[in-house]
Amino acid sequence: MTSTTATSTTTPASGDVPGGVPGETPDDARSLDRARERSAELADLVRTAPHRLRMLTGDRPTGRLHLGHHLATLRGRLALQEAGVETFVVVADYQVITDRDAPGPLRERVLDVVTDQLALGLDPERTTFFAHSQVPELNELVVPFLSLVTDAELRRNPTVKAEHAASGGRQLSGLLLTYPVHQAADIVFCGANVVPVGKDQLPHLEVARLIVRRFTERYGDAGLVPPDALLTDAVTVLGTDGQKMSKSRGNTIDLAMTADETARVLRRAVTDSERRITYEPERRPEVANLLLVGAMCSGRTPADLAEEIGDGGAGALKAYVTDAVNAELAGLRARRAELTRDPGAVLAALRAGTDRARAVAAATLARVHRALGMTY
Structure with missing residues (x-):
């Protein structure tokens, strides 16, 4: 998207256009x-x-x-x-x-x-x-x-x-x-x-x-x-307070944060009182969210990650997620530092x-x- 001349795009054939707005029509x-x-x-x-x-x-x-x-x-x-x-x-x-x-x-x-x-x-x-x-x-x-x-x-x-x-x-x-x-x-x-x-x-x-x-x-x-x-x-990734991650809530892990800032934020992340880590999104949404983040950043499934951490508790979970997030964002952050200069x-x-x-x-x-x- 940076050439300054307009180009045409061959359009794949579209299906029927529904006659209204979804959520408001019978079909x-x-x-x-x-x-x-x-x-x-x-x-x-x-x-x-x-x-x-x-x-x-x-x-x-x-x-x-x-x-x-x-x-x-x-x-x-x-x-x-x-x-x-x-x-x-x-x-x-x-x-x-x-x-x-x-x-x-x-x-x-x-x-x-x-x-x-x-x-x-x-x-x-x-x-x-x-x-x-x-x-x-x-x-x-x-x-x-x-x-x-x-x-x-x-x-x-x-x-x-x-x-x-x-x-x-x-x-x-x-x-x-x-x-x-x-x-x-x-x-x-x-x-x-x-x-x-x-x-x-x-x-x-x-x-x-x-x-x-x-x-x-x-x-x-x-x-x-x-x-x-x-x-x-x-x-939907929850913020560190267990609510939806949102700029307005101040509960985010910003892409611009340093690795140390990310670690400090994740140490404060809300979990629960159970020691054994399990992936139960309905019953344990905060723990499940950390497992989801760690899994998405490391190419694994949340259930597998929960099984690995097991009785390691919230401390081990947060440590894993911190390492996974920082590894996922390391290249972006290095290039970002160059761009800010x-x-x-x-x-x-x-x-x-x-x-x-x-x-x-x-x-x-x-x-x-x-x-x-x-x-x-």
Whole structure:
């Protein structure tokens, strides 16, 4: 994602577009089945014809990336790049103000997110990094796309409903209400036909597919690509307090931490009073979480790891997990240290990616304008 000229992507044939948002229609189970079937086809294409695929993914820069991000999404992102899938990564700075009054140290956080991913191995010659706010052509697409969805459809979106509920009854901002449309523009502007998501994020993808379908039906073919989901296994990594690992909770193992900082954080991790280590996620979620982290970082299964540690207790478990996490992140942290000494390289990667994203977005916007008859 860093060449500054737009390229075309051959799109695999898509299945039927469901007529609504999952979770709100009677055929939701069939929609999920179709998504799983299509995801299996995409996984096969990743292996056999990655050049036919273009992937869009991204992060909201509300804080530093942490181990939960690494295990749940970043490693998979790198694997797709290495398989040969053209990759776009949006740093969604506009999304930061969907549900908060102040953006915080946004420039620092945006560059930090890019730094972590460059350190991981994402290559600016193959992966295009860009920030929302720097691609006005993408954001202009939101205007015609808003005409294609109803207020009711937006309010039914699970993420909009969840965010509203979490706000304690605070009035929805217009930006939060239209968040699914903005996310659709992120996907559609670059012709992404692959979006790695968990099944709970399928409603956002359905909004994008719905917008593409309705635009084509109303205004004709503008070359808009209906995206498909590459379903990923939902990996939820708990924080050191036993709650979901979250930047806002302060319970994370940041990718930018040193090995010693990681050891100190893990020593404070919550476990339980039983000495023998067993993998029982329902009964012993904190212990199971540490086993999951240790296993994912060492290529093992949690059950096997529990059997090995046995009566060693929480101390032995934490020691193993600390070594496994530090080994997993050692290369990333070494490269990160090099990048922090050369911040110009990070900024150059972001700016080159932004130039490329703008070129792609401008071409898409021009096609949309032609379909709408807005060429003067």
